[in-house]
Amino acid sequence: MTPDRLKEIRGIDLFKNISDPSFAALTQAAYAQNFPPNVELITEGEPSDFLYIVISGSVELFANWGNNETTLATVWPVSSFILAATINKGPYLMSARTGEKSLIVMLPSEDVRQTFENDPEFAKSIVSELAKYYRAGLRNTKNLKLRTSKERLANYLLKTRKKNNDASQFLLKYEKRRLASYLGMTPENLSRAFASLKPLGVRVDGQKVTLDNLPALIEFAKPTRLIDG
Amino acid sequence: MTPDRLKEIRGIDLFKNISDPSFAALTQAAYAQNFPPNVELITEGEPSDFLYIVISGSVELFANWGNNETTLATVWPVSSFILAATINKGPYLMSARTGEKSLIVMLPSEDVRQTFENDPEFAKSIVSELAKYYRAGLRNTKNLKLRTSKERLANYLLKTRKKNNDASQFLLKYEKRRLASYLGMTPENLSRAFASLKPLGVRVDGQKVTLDNLPALIEFAKPTRLIDG
DNA sequence: CGGCAAATTGACTCATGTCAAGCTATGTGG
DNA sequence: CCACATAGCTTGACATGAGTCAATTTGCCG
Incomplete structure (x- = not known):
């Protein structure tokens, strides 16, 4: 990955307080990839092998049950998605597809978990992110049930x-x-x-x-x- | 708080890996209180001054909008609730009321945040909890939207x-x-x-x-x- | 310009909420 | 210990919200 790209990634909340060595270790095996529009990046149920970051374009997070499909969120640059699955070592609970031509960075989940174990500052950032996501989800549920x-x-x-x-x-x-x-x-x-x-x-x-x-x-x-x- | 009670609290996932000094610091200003059934412990919108733990009884988490009310979850012993609000320093997004006669422990949010800052193991437990909650919420949303x-x-x-x-x-x-x-x-x-x-x-x-x-x-x-x- | 997907519109069905009445269970006070 | 009061539950009749299916229309991209 190019230095520009690294700097861009480092700017997001999740990596704001990460130490330099941790960041280096984390991104060492990362790679960026360009995807055309409407490509399915991940499918719910799969093991969560990567944490994703949208650099440009957009990604739709959705889920299926039987013949029904629903959009759960849309992710815009620059942000990560699928963090909770990575942390939890659980299967993805959402599928993801590009909405348009998109540049996506993939970080191996194992590296994310390693870094999370070793860098307390990174762990704290993850806490903030997850708390934020959780509350956003809660708001969403209230919106659905009350309105x-x-x-x-x-x-x-x-x-x-x-x-x-x-x-x-x-x-x-x-x-x-x-x-x-x-x-x-x-x-x-x-x-x-x-x-x-x-x-x-x-x-x-x-x-x-x-x-x-x-x-x-x-x-x-x-x-x-x-x-x- | 009595030693038994402390031991009981220490058993939950959130405190499984916390260090002894951290746990002591965290619970030093905590207090337990008995509530009759159907008492509103917190109201959505209030500042999140305490993290709550149900020791016995049960607590209903709910929310209102206009004339509508909806139950979001029920908390059974022994578990905490309102963790994300505590971490986020945000207002509560849910109200809580006892479902029956209940014994509740209240931990000052400021102490929780302090401990979270100082004890990396506690921070990791919080990450696990939040990731778990987030995913539970996500499943709930899918349930609502797809079925x-x-x-x-x-x-x-x-x-x-x-x-x-x-x-x-x-x-x-x-x-x-x-x-x-x-x-x-x-x-x-x-x-x-x-x-x-x-x-x-x-x-x-x-x-x-x-x-x-x-x-x-x-x-x-x-x-x-x-x-x- | 043509073709295709998205958006709109109409007619209809089905799911869910509302209001009201009656029923049931439970706990309390006499 | 019984009778009543109360709240929860059920049922019916109806209204409204939302989905389905089909037919156009619109707008965009090659």
Whole structure:
């Protein structure tokens, strides 16, 4: 791996406080690879042989049961995914596929566990990451169990607006079918949910979303930091 | 706190590898308290001042949004709860209430964080715990998003059967209304879900459940280690 | 420009929630 | 020890949320 790439990786929270020798040891056997869009990187159930890091592009984490599939998260650069499986030595509980052409770094899980054993600072970073993930997952569960699909969409739009510096107009980061799956509904239902939010000032044109009546949308969505962060 | 009690606490995974001085420091300011049934120990949104451990009784973890409430988990002795909030210094994302008369130990969060900073072995235990919780949460999300309520119930029954040493008859560990909330449905819907599983050999009488036709139930429930552990 | 996948729309079914009534079990106080 | 009160559970009737299937329409990419 090139020095630039290493520096890029080192910038993420997970490696912020890792010692230089630990980082060197950890990345020594790592390799970066380019993948075309829509390639399945891992499949749920497989042993967790690698920890993954997205350098560019994006990765969709999803799971199947019978004929159903659901999107659990989308990972954007620069971040790791599948950390808990690596730590736990358990099988992957999610599958992963590239959303677009992506550059991915793979760290052998055994090395991650070694480094975690030997470098207390790295262990602490892992703790922070896992606690963060756990809480994000908890919020997600509350969102699913306490809200209807329309309410989830409304809150998703408000959150996305915030990420876009409170712009009243922004682009959806991914396809509507993925968004639907992430929000726990069908694409058809998402279309109708968007239509039903029209009276609250939500206009959609392709990937472009405009929020014309923020107070009304907030009034309906009732966002809370205990779910929406 | 009495020596017995300390020994009991020390037995849980979280404290398995903690050093003696760390454990002493951690428990020095801890105190145990008896609570009557149905007492709210913590409320979501509050700062996470304590890490809790259930010594006897049980604790229900739940959350509210508007008029809706949902049960997220039930904690049985001897285990901790609210660990991620403690580590993260974030507000609690769940409320907790005793299900019955319960003995609860409270450890000041600041002490937990201190010990976590100073004792690498404790930090490693925390990592394991958090990874385990995270994965349990993930399984739960998959369960919710990929299955109908009947399927969730069927799989819950199979899991409970396994926990009861594969006995074909066992008692539900908690009230049906709590079970319904945990499984993400209304009590009415749970009643009907039970009724609809009757042809698959599921008989219910109060808290007593009998599974007469295991193959049929399994065939319907399609359990998988990637969701059901 | 053509072709394909995504998105939308309509009509319908099915799953789940809501409201109300009645039933059951359980524990308490007389 | 019984009777009542209370909360939980069940059942029915209905409303609403959400999924399914099919037919277009739209938009994008080669």
